[in-house]
Amino acid sequence: MDWDKKNEIAEMRQKIDQLDQSLAQILKERVEAARAIGKLKGKHQxxxxxxxxxxxxxxxxxxxxxxxxxxxxxxxxxxxxxxxxxxxxxxxxxxxxxxxxxxxxxxxxxxxxxxxxxxxxxxxxxxxxxxxxxxxxxxxxxxxxxxxxxxxxxxxxxxxxxxxxxxxxxPINHVLASKSSTLSQITEVRSHPQALAQCKGWLSMNLPQCPRKTTASTSAAAMEAAKDQRLAAVCTLLAAEINGLNVLAKDIQDHPHxxxxxxxxxxxxxPTKPLKGMNKASILFTVAHKPGSLFYALEPVKDAGLNMMFIQSRPLTSNPFEYLFFVDIELDPQGEKALEALKEMEKRCFSFRILGIYPSFKSR
Incomplete structure (x- = not known):
């Protein structure tokens, strides 16, 4: 590298150092502004x-x-x-x-x-x-x-x-991690039963001779792999990093989504009512044990044109062969239709509880 380029790099590094100082000062100012807001909020969320x-x-x-x-x-x-x-x-x-x-x-x-x-x-x-x-x-x-x-x-x-x-x-992205540096050194793979099942195809193709042993969690598998270089764990990238493991393969789950x-x-x-930006509501309710009662309870959701995204029943332990219902509803942009639908739905249920009105995000 010639002298002119070395000088140019040194100048750019000096500029980066100055920018870092500015960033640090701005960050300190932002933290102090947040602290002031916190004092104004008091005990609020x-x-x-x-x-x-x-x-x-x-x-x-x-x-x-x-x-x-x-x-x-x-x-x-x-x-x-x-x-x-x-x-x-x-x-x-x-x-x-x-x-x-x-x-x-x-x-x-x-x-x-x-x-x-x-x-x-x-x-x-x-x-x-x-x-x-x-x-x-x-x-x-x-x-x-x-x-x-x-x-x-x-x-x-x-x-x-x-x-x-x-x-x-x-997104559930599994890695294969070990103290070893190559697949050829692995004699056993450990993980939670669900993780092993979700990576069954990859493991069968790449480690067909290795037995698989279940653990209480993917994190526990990573901890065990850290103690024996012959072991590999199907775990999170975070668990591999925490336990000082080598990542031998990434994204080994059979289903990419x-x-x-x-x-x-x-x-x-x-909040107890829909607000701007909230896009889901989860509800827990029971209905009378008679024909048509579930449809009758959910009819206000249909009439409001709202999307029911999830429904699941669970046994009502106090009454054999009767059920609790869990429902997720997609809210309208302002939440007004949803609020009216929930009010009407509550009237039609034996018991009714809003578990949450909240935003839903996808982690990138």
Whole structure:
């Protein structure tokens, strides 16, 4: 490299250093502005997903020509940092560290949060209900495996002021990770039964001779693989990084569009009526045990021209062979039709509870 180019590079690096100083100063000023807003809010909710998404979308538009996924990631962490100076969120999620639930928590709130890892969904609901954590993140439905019934069952017996604050659609991307550096060194593959099933084709093609052993979670598999270089784990990229594993292959799931939707739950944080930007409502209800009662209850939704996106029944434990119903409804832009439909629907149900009126986002 000639002398002139070295000087030019040095000058550009000096300019980058100056820009970094400016960025740091602006970031400090943004944090202080957020702190001032937090004082004005007092004890009001710290999460405003609609406002936060507006900020991200506006910044992506301003930065046209740059990678929108990268800009979104940067702004999400800036917002997370600023939210934390108002009140640093505590979030209960399924563990161990490195789980898809942890990824979902980051997708909702960024990384300026404190995580509490729990063994089951009931424990997450309990942590939020007794206010040992501000939020909980729970899986609801996987596009391949179907409904997570334990989440619905936990909601059916939860406190009435516990609700859904937002929903995130998280792509489920599995990696094969190990302390070894090549596939030829692997003698056994471990993971959660669902993860092994979702990667069955890839494993059969690339590691046909390796036995597969189930673990309690993909994170547990990564922890076990970290102790024995002959083992490989089907896990998240995050779990591989946390446990110091080599990623031998990425995106090994057989279905490229494998997605899980998660609910961020909280206590007393959710609006009680549709607001601009909210696009889903989840409802729990029961109807009289007689012909036509379910159709009669849902008729206001049809009459309002609203899309019913999900319906699931669960046994009503107090009355054998009678059922609770869970329904997700897509709201109209202003929420006015939905509000009227929900009011009419409540009149037609034996019991009726709005679990949440909230925004739904797709994680990129």
């Amino acid at each position: 710290v999460l405003d997903p609609i406002r936060e998404q507006e900020v991200i979308d506006r910044t992506v538009k301003i930065c046209s020509g740059l990678d929108p996924k990268g800009i979104e990631a940067v702004m999400k962490e800036v917002i997370s940092l600023c939210r934390a100076v108002q009140k640093r969120p505590t979030v209960a999620c399924l563990g161990p560290e490195g789980s898809f639930s942890q990824q979902a928590a980051y997708a909702c709130l960024g990384r300026s949060i404190d995580l509490e890892y729990l063994e089951d969904i009931e424990g997450i609901f309990s942590a939020v209900d007794r206010k040992s954590t501000l939020f909980g993140i729970v899986p609801v439905e996987n596009s391949i495996e179907g409904v997570v019934y334990s989440t619905l069952d936990a909601f059916s017996s939860s406190s009435l002021d516990l609700s859904i604050s937002m929903e995130i659609m998280l 494998n997605t899980t939707r998660f609910w961020l739950i909280s206590k007393g944080q959710n």
